[in-house]
Each structure stands twice: as C-alpha cells, then as structure tokens.
Amino acid sequence: GAVVSQHPSRVICKSGTSVKIECRSLDFQATTMFWYRQFPKQSLMLMATSNEGSKATYEQGVEKDKFLINHASLTLSTLTVTSAHPEDSSFYICSAILRPQKPNHGYTFGSGTRLTVV
C-alpha cells in the first residue's frame, strides 16, 4: 500500500534556530501534500496545502514566512520551521493524496514529527 515517510520522528532544537521536516511518498507520486499541526490532546489543524511545483496555500492565521513549505518533486515535501520558539513546539504530521483525480480514495499520513524547542 501507499506509504508516506516522515523524518525526523523527534527533534529538539534551540530557540532561534530552524528545523526542517521531510515528508516523502515512497511508492507513489503525490502531487498534493498537506501539513498539519497537532497540540497535545487536540485535533489536527491544517497548516497548508502543498502542490508540486507551485507555492503552498496556507490556512488563515498560519505565518508563511515562519513555516516554509517546499514541494520540489512529486515525492518530497518539506516543512521548515524558521527561527523556532518554544510555542512552535508541537506534533507535525504530513499527508499525501494517493491519486489526485480521486483524492478521497487515498489520504496517507506520515508518522509525525515531535518538535521541541528549548
């Protein structure tokens, strides 16, 4: 079946530094990927929709200059948290659509990245 690999699974960084999270579709081409953020004991909040070869579409209230998304190939999307602060600490999850022409036949999720900013 479709697999999405997300890396790293955990990362601790210092305030002011940047962190890059990768999301790869291993056995399919993902023209669209989604990035979610999840606070403890809360639901997933969509941050942005990433389309290969074009700029990401950010949800209202998400700072695009802080959360940089790059979807340079059909199998890789990256989320870079720039100038990280402790309030950016969260669980970040990516998701990819298996077949864009029938998107609801396959949303595949990565295993998530636990970011802790100290």
Add this chain to the structure above:
Amino acid sequence: AQSVTQLDSQVPVFEEAPVELRCNYSSSVSVYLFWYVQYPNQGLQLLLKYLSGSTLVKGINGFEAEFNKSQTSFHLRKPSVHISDTAEYFCAVSLIQGAQKLVFGQGTRLTINP
C-alpha cells in the same frame, strides 16, 4: 465551510463491551466521511470511509460506521472492544468537489479497561 463535531472527548469502556463514538458534521454541500485512529506519537491510520453507496461501512479491526444523511451523522461502532483499541479516534470530512483537504473533529479518546 465544513465542520465536524465529536460529541465525546473521552469514552471509557470495559474490554469486550460494545462501543459507539459519535460524529456529526455540518456542510452545505456533499462530503466524503472518514474515521481515523491515532496511537500515541504516531500518524493517522484510516479505519474506514464513506464515499457513496451503502450507508453502512465496514472498516479494519472490526469497526463499522453508518452514514445518516438526515441526521448528518457518521457514528463509529464496534461490537466488542479489545485493550489494543485504546487510542484517539478522529472523524473527518472532505468535499466531493473542490478543495481536497480534510477537516477533522476534535477527537475522542477511547480507553479500554480490563
């Protein structure tokens, strides 16, 4: 805009008992419906989905859900739960036409007690 409400934030159940996790949605247009399970510090795994056809949908791990259009509900059920079913469960919707993003409910923490 679409929204999803999961009426119970926590549901404690004894092992081998039946369980129902409730989900209601709001949308002015037709949607697809999903249930996902999340184990600690992991991503989401699809339990089942309703796209069209029969309103009773069967999924993995013995779960099933019934789509009720008049009540805008998509409740998840399992006749007999196991300790391993302890997890967070999310109901989600997406548009049939247009934006492909998933909108999630708040989640229900299912705890199975021995």
